[in-house]
Structure formats: C-alpha cells, structure tokens
Amino acid sequence: xxxxxxxxxxxxxxxxxxxxxxxxxxxxxxxxxxxxxxxxxxxxxxxxxxxxxxxxxxxxxxxxxxxxxxxxxxxxxxxxxxxxxxxxxxxxxxxxxxxxxxxxxxxxxxxxxxxxxxxxxxxxxxxxxxxxxxxxxxxxxxxxxxxxxxxxxxxxxxxxxxxxxxxxxxxxxxxxxxxxxxxxxxxxxxxxxxxxxxxxxxxxxxxxxxxxxxxxxxxxxxxxxxxxxxxxxxxxxxxxxxxxxxxxxxxxxxxxxxxxxxxxxxxxxxxxxxxxxxxxxxxxxxxxxxxxxxxxxxxxxxxxxxxxxxxxxxxxxxxxxxxxxxxxxxxxxxxxxxxxxxxxxxxxxxxxxxxxxxxxxxxxxxxxxxxxxxxxxxxxxxxxxxxxxxxxxxxxxxxxxxxxxxxxxxxxxxxxxxxxxxxxxxxxxxxxxxxxxxxxxxxxxxxxxxxxxxxxxxxxxxxxxxxxxxxxxxxxxxxxxxxxxxxxxxxxxxxxxxxxxxxxxxxxxxxxxxxxxxxxxxxxxxxxxxxxxxxxxxxxxxxxxxxxxxxxxxxxxxxxxxxxxxxxxxxxxxxxxxxxxxxxxxxxxxxxxxxxxxxxxxxxxxxxxxxxxxxxxxxxxxxxxxxxxx
Amino acid sequence: xxxxxxxxxxxxxxxxxxxxxxxxxxxxxxxxxxxxxxxxxxxxxxxxxxxxxxxxxxxxxxxxxxxxxxxxxxxxxxxxxxxxxxxxxxxxxxxxxxxxxxxxxxxxxxxxxxxxxxxxxxxxxxxxxxxxxxxxxxxxxxxxxxxxxxxxxxxxxxxxxxxxxxxxxxxxxxxxxxxxxxxxxxxxxxxxxxxxxxxxxxxxxxxxxxxxxxxxxxxxxxxxxxxxxxxxxxxxxxxxxxxxxxxxxxxxxxxxxxxxxxxxxxxxxxxxxxxxxxxxxxxxxxxxxxxxxxxxxxxxxxxxxxxxxxxxxxxxxxxxxxxxxxxxxxxxxxxxxxxxxxxxxxxxx
Numbered sequence: 015x016x017x018x019x020x021x022x023x024x025x026x027x028x029x030x031x032x033x034x035x036x037x038x039x040x041x042x043x044x045x046x047x048x049x050x051x052x053x054x055x056x057x058x059x060x061x062x063x064x065x066x067x068x069x070x071x072x073x074x075x076x077x078x079x080x081x082x083x084x085x086x087x088x089x090x091x092x093x094x095x096x097x098x099x100x101x102x103x104x105x106x107x108x109x110x111x112x113x114x115x116x117x118x119x120x121x122x123x124x125x126x127x128x129x130x131x132x133x134x135x136x137x138x139x140x141x142x143x144x145x146x147x148x149x150x151x152x153x154x155x156x157x158x159x160x161x162x163x164x165x166x167x168x169x170x171x172x173x174x175x176x177x178x179x180x181x182x183x184x185x186x187x188x189x190x191x192x193x194x195x196x197x198x199x200x201x202x203x204x205x206x207x208x209x210x211x212x213x214x215x216x217x218x219x220x221x222x223x224x225x226x227x228x229x230x231x232x233x234x235x236x237x238x239x240x241x242x243x244x245x246x247x248x249x250x251x252x253x254x255x256x257x258x259x260x261x262x263x264x265x266x267x268x269x270x271x272x273x274x275x276x277x278x279x280x281x282x283x284x285x286x287x288x289x290x291x292x293x294x295x296x297x298x299x300x301x302x303x304x305x306x307x308x309x310x311x312x313x314x315x316x317x318x319x320x321x322x323x324x325x326x327x328x329x330x331x332x333x334x335x336x337x338x339x340x341x342x343x344x345x346x347x348x349x350x351x352x353x354x355x356x357x358x359x360x361x362x363x364x365x366x367x368x369x370x371x372x373x374x375x376x377x378x379x380x381x382x383x384x385x386x387x388x389x390x391x392x393x394x395x396x397x398x399x400x401x402x403x404x405x406x407x408x409x410x411x412x413x414x415x416x417x418x419x420x421x422x423x424x425x426x427x428x429x430x431x432x433x434x435x436x437x438x439x440x441x442x443x444x445x446x447x448x449x450x451x452x453x454x455x456x457x458x459x460x461x462x463x464x465x466x467x468x469x470x471x472x473x474x475x476x477x478x479x480x481x482x483x484x485x486x487x488x489x490x491x492x493x494x495x496x497x498x499x500x501x502x503x504x505x506x507x508x509x510x511x512x513x514x515x516x517x518x519x520x521x522x523x524x525x526x527x528x529x530x531x532x533x534x535x536x537x538x539x540x541x542x543x544x545x546x547x548x549x550x551x552x553x554x555x556x557x558x559x560x561x562x563x564x565x566x567x568x569x570x571x572x573x574x575x576x577x578x579x580x581x582x583x584x585x586x587x588x589x590x591x592x593x594x595x596x597x598x599x600x601x602x603x604x605x606x607x608x609x610x611x612x613x614x615x616x617x618x619x620x621x622x623x624x625x626x627x628x629x630x631x632x633x634x635x636x637x638x639x640x641x642x643x644x
Numbered sequence: 645x646x647x648x649x650x651x652x653x654x655x656x657x658x659x660x661x662x663x664x665x666x667x668x669x670x671x672x673x674x675x676x677x678x679x680x681x682x683x684x685x686x687x688x689x690x691x692x693x694x695x696x697x698x699x700x701x702x703x704x705x706x707x708x709x710x711x712x713x714x715x716x717x718x719x720x721x722x723x724x725x726x727x728x729x730x731x732x733x734x735x736x737x738x739x740x741x742x743x744x745x746x747x748x749x750x751x752x753x754x755x756x757x758x759x760x761x762x763x764x765x766x767x768x769x770x771x772x773x774x775x776x777x778x779x780x781x782x783x784x785x786x787x788x789x790x791x792x793x794x795x796x797x798x799x800x801x802x803x804x805x806x807x808x809x810x811x812x813x814x815x816x817x818x819x820x821x822x823x824x825x826x827x828x829x830x831x832x833x834x835x836x837x838x839x840x841x842x843x844x845x846x847x848x849x850x851x852x853x854x855x856x857x858x859x860x861x862x863x864x865x866x867x868x869x870x871x872x873x874x875x876x877x878x879x880x881x882x883x884x885x886x887x888x889x890x891x892x893x894x895x896x897x898x899x900x901x902x903x904x905x906x907x908x909x910x911x912x913x914x915x916x917x918x919x920x921x922x923x924x925x926x927x928x929x930x931x932x933x934x935x936x937x938x939x940x941x942x943x944x945x946x947x948x949x950x951x952x953x954x955x956x957x958x959x960x961x962x963x964x965x966x967x968x969x970x971x972x973x974x975x976x977x978x979x980x981x982x983x984x985x986x987x988x989x990x991x992x993x
Contacts, residue, residue: 026804026931027923033800033935034919040946041912045905047953051863052901059863063897066860067876236857236881 068244069100069167069234072205075225076172078252080186080215082261083289083491089186089216089299091172096207097145097152098167107165115163118155119145132194143191143207147173147303164236174209174216174303182264184293184324185257185427185489187214188302212302214324215257217428219490222498225252253498257489258287266609267292267586270602276571276590277325277468280606283476283576283585286485288425290586290606291469293325319591327430329589330465334549334596335373335393335533336475336572337414337460339520342386343478344413345401346516353386353519359396366451370399373550390523391532393548395459402458407449410457411437416510418474418484419466425487433470436463460549472587475547475574479582481517482510521545525579536600537575544607545582546575548596568592575603577611584610645921645987646687648914649965649980653680653973655907656966659894663878663886664968672887672968679970683977690981691988698982699929702746702753706774709746712739713781720785728785738971740782740790744940745979747775747794751801752932762806768815771798786831789959792947793940800939801932837957854890857882858952862896862904869900888967889960893952907966911945921987930986937979940964 051059080089097119107115107130116123121144133142145152148168156166174189190212192204204210210224211217228249233241267278267290280290295317301310314321323329345351361380362371372380372395381394389397402410414420420435434440436457438449456462466474469487477484486508525545527534533548549572571593576582588602657680661673690698712730716739720727729736751771758767775798783791827835861877864870873879878886878894886894896904915938922934941964948963950956962969964976 026806026928029804029806030919030922030931030935033803033938034916037915037919037938037942038912040942041908044946044949044955045908047950047955048862048896048901048904048908051859051953052865052896052904053867055863056866059860060866062860063864063877063882066857066882067880233876233880241880 066236067233069232069240071167071169071230071232073228073230073247073249074169074171075227075249076251077174077189077209077225078223078254080223081254081256082259082264083257083287084260085256086261087177088182088257088259088261090175090177092175094146094171094173095148095153096143096169096171097148097156098141098169098207099144100141100165100167111163115144115166118159118163119152120149121145135198141167141169141205141207143169146171146191146207171209174299176299176303178261179300180296180298181261181268182259182291183214183296183299184326185214185259185288185291186299187216187218187428188212188297188299189216190302190306213322213429214427215255215489216299218426219255222255222495222500223252226250256491256494258282258289258491259291259489260289260610260613262613263290263606263609264292266290267602267606268294270605271588271590274590274593274598275319275325276588276593276599277329278586278588278602278606279326279468279472280584280586280610281469281472281476281487283480283485283582286473286476286487287491288469288487288489289584289610291324291326291489293323295319295321297321324427324429325589325591326468327425327427329467329591330431330433331467331570331589332462332464332551332553333460333466333471334551334570334572335395335398335460336471336547336549336574337464337466338390338393338398338458339475339478339524339547340414340417340419341398341401341405341410341458342390342520342523343417343512343516344405344409346386346519347413347512348405348409350404350409351386351401353515356383356385357389357394357397357400358383359394361396363396363399365399365403365455368452368455370395370455372396386519387523387526390520390547391526391530393527393533398458399455402455405454405458407437407454407457410454411435414464414474416508417477417482418508419464419470423469423473423487425469426490430469431467433467434463434465461552468587468589471572471574472585475576475587476582476585477508477510478512478517478520479576479585481514482512484508484510521579523547524576528575533596534573534575534600536597537573537604539604539608542604542607542611543578544575544604545577545579546573546600546603548573548600550594550596553592568594571596571599573599573603575600575607577607645914645917645980645984646684648910648917649687649977650680650684652907652910652914652965655895655903655910656891656963656968658872659891659898659966660887660968662873662875662898663891663894665873675970676968676973679973680977683974683980686974687977687981687984690978691984693985694989695930695933695982695985698749698985699753699756699933702750705746706750709739709743709778710781713743713778717781717784728787735970738969740778740785740787741971741975742978743778743782744790744793744797745975745982747778747797748933748936748940748979749982750774751797751936752929755801755805755932756927756929758805762808763802763811765811767805768802768807768811771802774798786834787960788830788834789961792959793943793961796939796943797936800935804932804935837959854884854958855951855954857884858890858893859954861886861890861893862953865897865900865903867901869896869898869903872898874898888969889948889962890952891966891968892949892963895966896952908949911941915942915945918983921983921990924990925986926990930989934983934986937983940979941976 076091079087082088112126113123116126153168156168189209192208192210196202197204211220228247230246231244235241263280267280271278271292271294275294278290278292282289297314359372359380359382361375362369374380381392384394384397414435420433422430422432441447441449453462457464473487524547526532527547528537528544534546537544537546551570551572553567553569571590573596574587576585584607586603586606588599590598593599657673657676660676664670664672716727721731723729728738730739751774754774775794779791779794857877861883864877875894875897877883877897883890883893895907918934918938922931925931925934944961944964947956947959947961951958962972
C-alpha cells in the first residue's frame with residue numbers, strides 16, 4: 015500500500031497519557047457526585063420521590079342526617095365536587111399562575127391570593143379547598159389543565175342540603191368550612207376544607223353528625239393523573255340524629271308567625287322535649303352549604319332583625335305580664351297573700367311617691383276591685399304592683415330563679431342567653447349602685463331589668479304547671495344520646511315543689527285568661543282547651559312610645575299558652591317583636607296547639623328507631639360543645 | 645472495544661424499555677435495538693476498511709457536510725421549533741450527529757499532513773475555522789448543545805498536535821472576553837436554562853424542575869436501586885425524556901449506585917481503550933481519529949451525566965450509546981468502526 019502521509023513522530027504520545035489521566039479523574043469526580051446523591055442523601059430524595067408520586071386523597075364521610083321526631087328528613091347530603099389544591103407539588107404558584115387559576119375557576123384573584131396567604135403556614139401535606147360545589151365548567155377546567163396546573167385535583171364531597179329550606183333553620187343551624195384558627199390549634203383533627211357545624215344542632219352535635227373521613231393513597235403521574243391506588247381507608251358516615259321537633263307543629267308555628275319578627279317555642283312540659291322552635295326572620299341554611307357569597311353574608315349580618323340569631327333562646331327581653339305568674343307564685347308560696355286577697359284598681363297607683371299606671375289607664379278606667387283570679391285574667395297591673403311592694407325584690411328574684419329564669423336552661427343548642435333576674439346584689443355588681451325600691455314594682459309586672467328568652471318563659475310556665483318540676487328543654491332525644499354514649503348527666507330536672515293549691519290558683523287564672531274573656535280570649539275556640547298568660551312588654555316608657563310611634567319602640571307581644579288546661583301536654587310561648595299588644599301573639603299559640611292536637615298519634619319514636627345508628631363512636635368521647643350548660 | 649460499546653448499548657435499551665413500556669412511547673426500545681444492530685454491522689464493515697481511504701475523502705465529506713447543513717437551515721422542516729432533521733422516507737436524520745464524524749476526520753486529516761512538535765497560530769486559526777463553520781451552522785438550527793460537542797474535537801486535536809501552555813492561556817482569555825458577547829446571541833430559553841442552572845430553586849416549574857426531578861430520581865435510587873421497571877420518577881413522567889437525554893437518571897433510579905458504577909466503569913474502559921488505540925496507532929492520522937472520537941464521547945458523557953445531577957446546565961446533549969435516537973446511535977457506531985479500523989492496522993507501518 016502506498017500512503018501519502020508522513021511517518022509518525024512519537025511526540026504526541028505523552029499527551030495522550032495525560033488525557034487518559036484527565037478522563038479517569040473526571041470519572042472519579044462524577045462517581046463521587048453520584049455517591050453523595052445516591053448514598054449520602056438517599057433518604058431525603060427517596061422521600062421527595064414518594065411525595066411526588068403518592069397523593070393522600072381524603073374520602074369525605076357524609077354527615078349524619080337530621081330527622082324530626084317522626085323520622086322526616088330535615089338535613090341531608092348530596093354529592094358534589096370540590097376543587098383541591100395539592101400543595102406538595104413542586105410546581106410553584108407564581109402570581110401569573112394564581113391569576114390564571116382564579117380566571118379558570120371563576121374566583122376573585124384577590125380572594126384567592128388572600129386564601130393562599132392565610133393557608134401558607136399550614137403543613138404542606140394538607141390540600142386546601144379552592145372551591146366548593148364546583149360547576150361543570152370548573153370540573154372541565156381542572157381536567158383540561160392537568161399539565162398547566164398539576165397541583166389541582168377534584169374531590170368528591172358530600173354537600174349538606176336542607177330539603178325544607180328555611181324551616182327550623184335557627185334550630186338546625188348551618189355548616190361551613192372549619193376556620194383556619196381551628197385547624198392551627200394544636201391537636202386539631204381538622205384539615206382545611208373540612209365541614210363543621212357552625213351553629214344550632216349542626217354545631218352542638220357536630221361530634222355525632224360528623225363522620226370520620228377515609229383516605230385513599232393513590233399513585234399519580236407528573237400531571238397529577240391517578241395511575242393506581244395503594245390503600246383505601248373507607249369513610250365512616252356520621253350518625254343520624256333524631257330531634258324532638260315535630261315537623262307538623264314546626265310548620266304550623268312557622269306559618270303562624272309568618273313574616274313578623276319573633277319566636278315560637280313549643281315544649282312538652284312532662285319531658286322538656288322541644289316540639290317546635292321558630293325564630294323569624296331566619297336564613298336558608300342551604301346558602302351556607304357551599305361557600306356563602308359575601309353579599310348574602312353581609313345582608314344576614316346587617317339585618318336589624320338579626321336573622322342569624324335564634325331569638326327563641328337568644329332574645330333578651332322583658333317578659334311583661336307573663337311574669338305576673340311568677341310574682342303570684344311567690345306571693346302565694348310565701349304566704350304573703352291568699353287567692354282571695356283583693357285590691358281596688360283605679361287605673362293607677364302611687365307607691366314610694368311614684369305613680370304607676372295600669373295598662374288600662376288610657377281607656378280611662380281601672381279594673382275595679384280585683385282578687386288574684388281576676389288580676390291574672392285581666393292582667394291587672396295595680397294588683398301586681400301591690401304584690402311587688404308586699405313581697406320585695408328578694409322574694410320575687412328567689413322564686414323567679416327557682417322557676418327557671420335568670421339562668422340558662424341548658425338546652426342542647428349553642429349560644430343560649432341566660433336572661434336576667436335583677437336583684438339588689440345584681441345592681442351592686444353590674445350597675446355599681448343601690449337597688450331602687452321602685453324597680454321592684456316594675457319587676458313585679460315583668461318590666462324593668464328582668465329579661466327572659468321565649469324558651470325560658472315556656473320553661474318557667476311549664477315548671478309552675480307541673481308543680482315545680484322543671485324538665486330541662488332539649489331538642490335531641492336523650493335515649494339516642496345515651497345509645498351513642500354522649501348523654502349528659504341525668505340531672506335534667508330541677509325540683510322546686512309548689513303547693514298544689516298554688517298551682518291550682520294560677521292554673522285557674524290562666525284558664526280564665528282565655529276562657530273568661532280575659533286578655534287571651536283570642537285563643538278561645540269551641541272544643542279547644544287552652545289556657546295561658548299574655549304579656550305586653552314595653553320597650554321604652556309609655557310616654558316616649560306615644561311620641562315616637564316608631565316600630566322599634568312598639569311593645570313586644572307575648573303569650574304563653576298550653577293545652578289541655580289540666581295536665582298540659584304542650585306549652586307554647588309566642589313572641590311577636592314590636593307586636594304592640596299581646597293580642598297579636600295569642601292566635602299564634604292557638605294555631606300551634608291546634609296543629610299539635612290534629613296530629614297526636616305517633617308521639618314518640620320507637621326505641622329501635624333511636625338505637626340503630628351507632629357508627630362513629632371513637633369520635634364521641636367528649637360531650638358535644640354547647641350542651642354542657644352552666 | 646465493540647463489546648464494551650454493545651454492553652453499554654444493551655443497558656441503555658433495557659432502561660429505554662423500562663421507561664417507555666406501557667406509555668405513549670412504547671416500542672422505542674425495539675427501534676433502538678434495530679439501530680444498535682445496524683450500527684454494529686456498519687462498525688464492523690468500516691473496521692475492515694482502511695481508515696486512510698476515509699481520510700482521503702475528507703475534503704469531499706467536509707464540503708458535503710457544509711452544504712447539507714446550509715440546505716437544512718434553509719429548507720429543513722421545523723420539528724419542535726428547530727431545523728435539525730432531514731426527513732427521509734418517514735425516518736428522520738439528524739445531520740449534526742454525522743457532522744461530528746466528518747469534523748473528526750477533517751481535523752485528523754489536517755494534522756496528519758503536518759509534522760512538527762508544536763502548532764503555530766496559523767494552525768489554531770485554521771482548525772478554529774474548520775470546526776467553527778459547521779458549529780455556527782448547527783448553532784443556528786438552533787442546537788447549541790451539539791454545536792458545543794464539536795469544540796472538544798478542535799481542542800483535543802490542538803492539544804495532541806502540541807499546543808503550548810502560553811497559547812492556551814491566550815485562547816482562554818480571548819474566550820472569557822467573548823462570554824458577555826455570546827450571552828446576547830443566546831435564545832431566551834437558553835438563557836433560562838443557564839440561569840436556572842445557577843439558581844435551580846428559583847424556577848421549580850421548567851428547567852429547574854427538570855434538574856430537581858432528575859436529582860430526586862437519582863438520589864431515590866440509593867445503593868441497589870428500585871429495580872427494573874420500578875423507577876417511579878422516570879416512569880410516571882417526573883423525569884423528563886427519561887428514555888433519551890435523561891436515560892442515565894432512569895438508570896440511576898432503577899439500578900442504584902451499583903448500576904451507575906457499572907456503566908461509568910464501562911464508559912471509562914471504552915474511553916481508555918480508545919486512547920490506547922491512539923497510543924498504538926500506526927500513524928498520526930489514526931491517532932487523531934481515535935483521540936477526536938474519544939474527545940467527543942468523553943465530552944458528551946461528562947456533560948450528560950453531570951447534567952443529571954446538576955453539575956452542568958441542561959443541554960440537549962444525548963448520552964452516547966445509551967440515549968434513544970437513531971442518528972446519534974448510528975454516528976457513534978460509525979466512529980467506533982473508524983477507531984477499530986485504526987486499531988486493527990496498528991502494525992502495518
């Protein structure tokens with residue numbers, strides 16, 4: 015062969031050897047790099063890889079349903095989707111991506127940013143809920159943007175629904191997302207987006223109603239698509255809860271009150287079971303089941319009639335003449351008077367140098383000569399002013415308190431108002447002044463500082479009628495709570511025995527109110543056996559009331575009625591705010607009692623109906639909040 | 645030499661199979677097998693040829709390459725935003741991969757004609773143009789990564805031909821001065837890759853994301869690895885293109901440090917073997933062919949494997965013999981064939 019290349023010189027050979035050493039050294043360096051990564055930092059990278067591929071997706075447990083005493087559904091669930099943000103994803107939410115996210119999901123970018131800031135300190139493994147009750151468009155957006163937003167996911171949830179809309183809303187309450195404060199609390203079992211009861215039954219029995227969420231560990235790819243599932247812990251549905259409310263009576267009470275602001279409470283005096291509880295105006299709990307829009311929320315919070323307030327247990331109002339029953343009980347029990355004690359009523363009376371007017375004063379006449387019976391029937395103020403002076407505040411306060419006023423009844427609903435029974439001791443403590451003797455005279459007819467809730471009034475009258483056996487009002491069946499292991503102490507009665515003839519005298523008086531042409535005559539109807547006591551509680555002084563003629567200065571109308579007049583089965587307290595005259599409240603009670611009488615048949619659920627629903631027991635070690643009373 | 649290359653290629657095919665099976669890319673492993681078989685056949689064929697015959701054709705080959713690269717820039721189809729490929733009967737050919745071989749041969753031919761212990765500035769300039777021209781054409785495609793792989797050919801050639809330390813220093817200074825100018829010529833995505841290399845945590849979504857996921861894959865592999873087909877990072881799409889550019893990350897995840905060690909040792913053995921062939925080569929021409937080929941391969945292996953653990957920025961430089969890709973595989977085996985030809989003729993002269 016012939017080559018035109020010159021003969022080789024050997025000068026380049028050492029340089030090749032140098033190259034070989036360079037190569038070997040470089041490979042050694044690479045190997046050290048891999049050693050550090052694969053051996054030194056193996057654990058940390060393995061965890062990162064696991065976080066990448068494994069997602070913990072909660073399986074939301076449906077809340078227990080809330081049923082009325084006959085098993086009719088008051089609160090239920092329906093499946094819906096929530097949009098979750100998985101925050102373990104290494105993808106970073108830049109401002110531009112947040113913007114795109116907000117646009118895609120129809121959220122306000124500012125709201126979304128705020129939510130992300132608020133939740134920034136929560137552990138990364140907890141996904142946060144960006145949107146509840148996602149629409150078809152939202153679901154499509156998430157599915158179509160798996161690449162751009164791999165950190166989004168959809169979660170099937172059970173959304174709360176209240177098929178009867180506003181009916182019994184104040185009792186049922188509403189649910190909402192657990193607050194970030196509650197999540198951040200040490201030992202909190204809540205995750206962002208968890209739904210908890212925020213008020214009413216939903217809140218006080220949250221531990222029973224809430225199920226235990228399950229968990230699915232799934233393998234996902236880099237786009238967040240599920241590739242398979244590793245383990246599944248099934249969700250435990252919450253326990254159904256049966257209430258003592260009777261939907262028929264409840265509906266009648268709701269209808270009777272209608273659009274007027276006020277409250278109605280119906281109690282079974284023998285057991286303390288609440289048969290109906292209405293507070294108007296109210297709200298639609300369905301508005302809260304998703305995420306409530308700020309306009310509705312603002313409206314609910316600024317309405318002067320406080321729709322979110324359960325006026326049946328939270329109104330703090332003077333009871334007016336209904337309180338005369340308490341004053342009368344005190345007078346009879348202390349032996350201060352006998353039923354035949356007579357006072358002459360000219361329409362006003364001067365005590366301690368002050369003239370106290372009877373409510374009949376404007377009509378230009380008094381009640382004439384009245385004994386206790388007539389005084390109750392016609393609600394004679396002068397008679398009770400006189401009793402007030404004879405008794406003194408201490409005795410009145412003692413009986414009022416022993417008959418259930420001035421303290422929370424301990425009903426199993428959150429936020430109960432304790433009411434107020436004033437006394438010299440209270441004046442010193444709260445007002446930093448001496449008790450004025452004249453105040454006693456006002457208190458004797460249920461005016462002045464004395465304040466009650468509609469529930470308390472029904473409770474107190476029930477107590478009087480039962481001879482002093484006060485049964486703690488409740489809306490959840492005790493039997494059921496006992497089965498679930500969350501029953502409270504059995505001390506549900508507060509005995510305060512009244513003498514039989516005292517009860518007899520008061521009951522006859524209250525019978526006369528309705529049936530002898532008294533102030534409650536509006537409740538009279540042939541064939542009905544109703545008794546009760548009216549009250550017209552001034553909000554301001556009579557003079558100012560006349561001058562202003564404004565709605566908010568009008569007196570509150572009260573009526574506490576019951577049936578049958580002997581051995582009552584139902585006690586109903588109706589309050590019409592600014593109703594001006596008790597006559598406005600009287601027909602309400604009659605309507606509720608008629609509804610009760612029309613539908614007397616299945617009074618109590620069968621025991622087995624209360625025993626079939628033990629599902630989540632480990633969650634129930636603590637008593638429900640708000641049920642402890644004081 | 646061929647045995648080592650085939651061992652590496654076999655491991656590569658295994659990983660390609662593992663990462664693409666049951667995905668949209670299933671079947672890539674089979675394709676790669678065909679490319680390797682074809683490459684082996686060609687390598688054996690070329691090793692029978694006298695490499696001098698090839699070197700004699702260097703001017704023609706070089707001219708053809710320049711024309712091909714120019715034509716590609718003008719009429720080449722845009723695939724994924726770049727004009728890198730010729731489409732021939734449903735197959736795509738990446739010209740720049742074959743250009744490497746042509747440049748190796750051209751540089752070898754240039755130095756084979758020259759004697760002497762040292763190189764002058766004229767040599768440096770000529771070699772610079774010889775390598776720089778195709779490099780610029782490839783960089784315009786744009787494919788900066790491949791263009792960069794041409795540089796070690798020139799560097800190794802000059803080094804072997806006897807460049808002086810003083811000349812290296814001057815060139816390094818010149819290069820440093822050109823750096824800011826070069827930054828201006830970079831495309832935005834290229835700048836992003838470099839800046840995310842310098843600060844990987846700032847951008848966890850794109851380039852930085854790839855680097856982090858690659859490191860997670862490698863680190864999670866541990867000593868023994870997760871086992872064949874169990875690499876979650878590479879199989880679930882967290883590591884990007886785990887069958888081609890990031891195939892080594894997939895290997896490190898599934899086979900662990902043991903696999904890393906074995907493959908690195910195989911590469912090391914192959915490279916040392918190539919340089920041994922250069923040592924024993926019968927003449928300067930054969931020596932320059934072997935060193936040029938070794939330089940390209942070394943450069944690519946180090947850049948690619950270093951990139952997967954974040955030592956270098958992410959460039960589209962495939963791992964020779966392991967990454968899936970027809971042109972690169974074929975070109976690699978062709979180069980190997982040339983080196984084998986040199987090795988077989990070491991005693992001729």
